[in-house]
Amino acid sequence: MTEHNAPLRIATRKSALALWQAEFVKAQLEKFHPGLVVELVPMTTQGDVILDTPLAKIGGKGLFVKELEQAMLDGRADIAVHSMKDVPVEFPEGLALHTICEREDPRDAFVSNTYSALAELPQGAVVGTSSLRRQCQIRALRPDLEIRDLRGNVNTRLAKLDAGEYDAIILAAAGLIRLEMPERIRAFIEPEVSLPANGQGAVGIECRIDDERTKALLAPLEHTETRVRVNAERAMNRRLEGGCQVPIGAYALLENDQVWLRGLVGAVDGSQMLTAQIKGAQSDAESLGVQLAETLLGMGADKILADVYGK
Numbered sequence: 001m002t003e004h005n006a007p008l009r010i011a012t013r014k015s016a017l018a019l020w021q022a023e024f025v026k027a028q029l030e031k032f033h034p035g036l037v038v039e040l041v042p043m044t045t046q047g048d049v050i051l052d053t054p055l056a057k058i059g060g061k062g063l064f065v066k067e068l069e070q071a072m073l074d075g076r077a078d079i080a081v082h083s084m085k086d087v088p089v090e091f092p093e094g095l096a097l098h099t100i101c102e103r104e105d106p107r108d109a110f111v112s113n114t115y116s117a118l119a120e121l122p123q124g125a126v127v128g129t130s131s132l133r134r135q136c137q138i139r140a141l142r143p144d145l146e147i148r149d150l151r152g153n154v155n156t157r158l159a160k161l162d163a164g165e166y167d168a169i170i171l172a173a174a175g176l177i178r179l180e181m182p183e184r185i186r187a188f189i190e191p192e193v194s195l196p197a198n199g200q201g202a203v204g205i206e207c208r209i210d211d212e213r214t215k216a217l218l219a220p221l222e223h224t225e226t227r228v229r230v231n232a233e234r235a236m237n238r239r240l241e242g243g244c245q246v247p248i249g250a251y252a253l254l255e256n257d258q259v260w261l262r263g264l265v266g267a268v269d270g271s272q273m274l275t276a277q278i279k280g281a282q283s284d285a286e287s288l289g290v291q292l293a294e295t296l297l298g299m300g301a302d303k304i305l306a307d308v309y310g311k
């Protein structure tokens with residue numbers, strides 16, 4: 001048993017963005033619970049070490065969370081803070097996503113030192129992104145552009161842009177805003193052009209399901225609207241078995257008491273892009289996600305995803 005005044009330990013990756021998110025949760029916890037001591041436990045994950053192989057080939061985003069989850073299961077840490085879009089849809093036994101914090105801007109951002117928007121890029125311009133979701137949507141809009149892989153954390157990606165390797169790169173706006181580089185965003189790419197990844201811009205907190213003290217401490221950080229939106233988006237991905245890095249977009253908005261969920265499944269080469277949408281009651285957020293996934297599967301998403309996974 002943990003003593004009631006023991007420090008709360010946050011397992012975190014060491015990238016600038018991961019540390020920002022961990023510090024953000026630490027500050028929130030300290031604000032809500034004066035006197036609580038919160039410590040960061042920085043860790044290196046497999047995903048941080050293997051930088052030269054496309055993510056889909058080495059087992060996907062789960063590689064960024066495994067070590068953090070083991071630390072919680074071993075009792076070396078109490079919580080892990082994640083970018084929701086990097087959290088696999090299923091959790092290991094004994095752990096759960098307990099809290100979802102208020103969402104930052106969910107849109108993709110166009111970043112360039114030369115051009116001010118996607119539409120202004122000249123024919124054949126080189127665009128960097130390693131996200132299949134971004135690739136297929138950009139290809140559908142601008143088949144003339146040359147898309148090249150771009151890996152690494154946010155600062156590494158910006159350095160590659162600045163070194164002249166790309167004419168432009170696409171990043172999540174949320175990362176640039178959090179790292180206090182909003183001026184890097186030359187244009188926001190609206191969801192109509194690039195549907196965001198499920199959970200993009202939201203921070204989630206994972207802990208042991210039997211850790212009542214930690215769950216009580218986390219309760220005030222929960223943001224209900226974000227939770228409903230992300231639940232709908234993740235339910236869609238889960239039904240599509242979009243566990244790996246796949247060209248899937250899922251984006252929910254709340255309108256009055258309704259959820260408006262849009263989904264997208266694309267072929268990587270831009271040859272096919274399926275989109276669908278659904279509206280319904282907030283209390284049905286998850287079943288709306290499942291229904292939308294089934295609509296997309298019925299439109300042919302099953303064949304596209306089988307090709308991506310090489311099944």
Ligand SMILES: NCc1[nH]cc(CCC(=O)O)c1CC(=O)O
Pocket residue numbers: 017083084085086154170171172173174175199200201202203
């Ligand atoms: N895949 C990496 C990743 N995971 C979370 C963010 C930041 C935005 C967020 O919190 O969703 C980023 C960077 C990016 O996609 O540009």
